[in-house]
Amino acid sequence: MKADSDELLSTLEQKVSPAHAALLVVDVQNDFVATGGFFHQVGADVKKIQQSIPPLSNLIDRARDAGVLVVFIQAIYDPQYVSPPMRERDIRVGRTMSRCLTGSWGAELVIAPRPGEPVVIKHRYSAFAHTELDELLRRRGIRSLLLTGVSTDTCVESTGRDGYFIDYYVTMVKDCCAGASDRDHSVAVERFERDYGPAVNSTDVIDAWERSGALVTRWVAACAG
Numbered sequence: 049m050k051a052d053s054d055e056l057l058s059t060l061e062q063k064v065s066p067a068h069a070a071l072l073v074v075d076v077q078n079d080f081v082a083t084g085g086f087f088h089q090v091g092a093d094v095k096k097i098q099q100s101i102p103p104l105s106n107l108i109d110r111a112r113d114a115g116v117l118v119v120f121i122q123a124i125y126d127p128q129y130v131s132p133p134m135r136e137r138d139i140r141v142g143r144t145m146s147r148c149l150t151g152s153w154g155a156e157l158v159i160a161p162r163p164g165e166p167v168v169i170k171h172r173y174s175a176f177a178h179t180e181l182d183e184l185l186r187r188r189g190i191r192s193l194l195l196t197g198v199s200t201d202t203c204v205e206s207t208g209r210d211g212y213f214i215d216y217y218v219t220m221v222k223d224c225c226a227g228a229s230d231r232d233h234s235v236a237v238e239r240f241e242r243d244y245g246p247a248v249n250s251t252d253v254i255d256a257w258e259r260s261g262a263l264v265t266r267w268v269a270a271c272a273g
Contacts, residue, residue, distance in 0.1 A: 057217050060248065060256045063192045064219070066115040070190045073108065074121045074175060074197030074204050076101070079147045079154035081198060086147035086154055092228035097198060104196050104224040105159055107250040112162070114262040117188060120157060120167045121175040121197065121207070123148045129171035173206040182214060192217040194253060196224035201236035208244055218245040221253060 057063045079086035081097050088094045111118050125148045130138075138144055148155040161167055168181045175181050185193075193216050195208045204225050208218040220240050227233035241247040257263045 057192055060219070060246070060252060061260045063217050063246075064116070064194060064253050064256045065192070065260065066257075066262050068189055068191040069194060070117040070119055070185055070188070070192070071108065071111045071194045072119050072121060072175065072196065072207065073104070073159065074195065074207055075123045075199070076104065076120075076158045076197050077123065077148060077154065078156050078158060079152075080123075081158050086145060087198075087228060089145065090143060093230075096230065097226040097228075100196075100198075100224055100226040101158065103250045104221075107196065107221065107224055107253065108159060110254050110257065110263065111194075114257045116194075116257075116262075117190065118161070118165050119181070119184070120159075120161045120165060121181075121203075122155065122157060122167055122169050123203065124150055124155060124169050124171060126150050131172075134172075173203045174210045175203070175207040176210040176214070185216070190216070193219065195220045198226055199232065200225040200227040201232040202227075205236050205240055208240060212244045219253075220245065220247040221250050222247045223249045 063069060081094065081101065082088070083094055085094070087097065108118055125146070127146075157167075166184055168175055168179050168184065170177065170179050172178065193208065193211050195204050195218060197204050200220075200222075204220070208220060212218045220237060222237050225233065225237075227236060237247045254263075
């Protein structure tokens with residue numbers, strides 16, 4: 049049964065309910081995950097980042113099984129989309145290398161969406177900045193966001209923070225997120241849990257779906273159909 053919009057979602061089972069939850073997969077692209085991509089070339093620990101992919105892939109599959117909306121976020125940073133403040137930042141920190149260009153290997157998603165699953169293109173850290181994400185989620189009655197992807201401390205946190213500011217419940221799935229370093233990841237998780245929403249593991253989310261019957265109900269329905 050779908051919760052009333054004024055009802056508090058206080059338990060993990062409520063926050064991950066297929067009735068009003070969406071799983072956001074943020075910037076899981078070759079330039080941020082793969083050996084030879086942008087992050088690898090600027091010195092990020094991509095082997096550590098790659099460790100988040102198996103649990104994320106499993107979580108996505110279980111979300112699909114439970115009937116939870118999966119939304120893929122794809123960063124595109126073609127020159128015409130990069131703002132003057134972003135260009136200034138890149139110059140200031142010495143990062144003039146291009147990344148996530150339209151049609152490039154670096155921009156490709158590491159985990160492929162299924163037909164019908166939304167892909168939201170963004171040109172800023174936050175997936176809510178100048179995109180259709182909020183409209184898409186509200187149209188589908190989404191109230192609660194499960195956040196995964198790269199990087200924990202920039203695009204994932206920025207998306208979660210902006211979502212929180214416009215009244216979504218936000219939950220970080222910490223083993224399905226990764227930063228350029230362990231410190232970047234751990235500090236972001238601590239800050240997120242303190243200020244915005246819980247930080248849990250993917251097994252916690254899957255267990256919550258199982259306890260609520262979401263996975264069993266979908267499996268029985270599929271067998272009956």
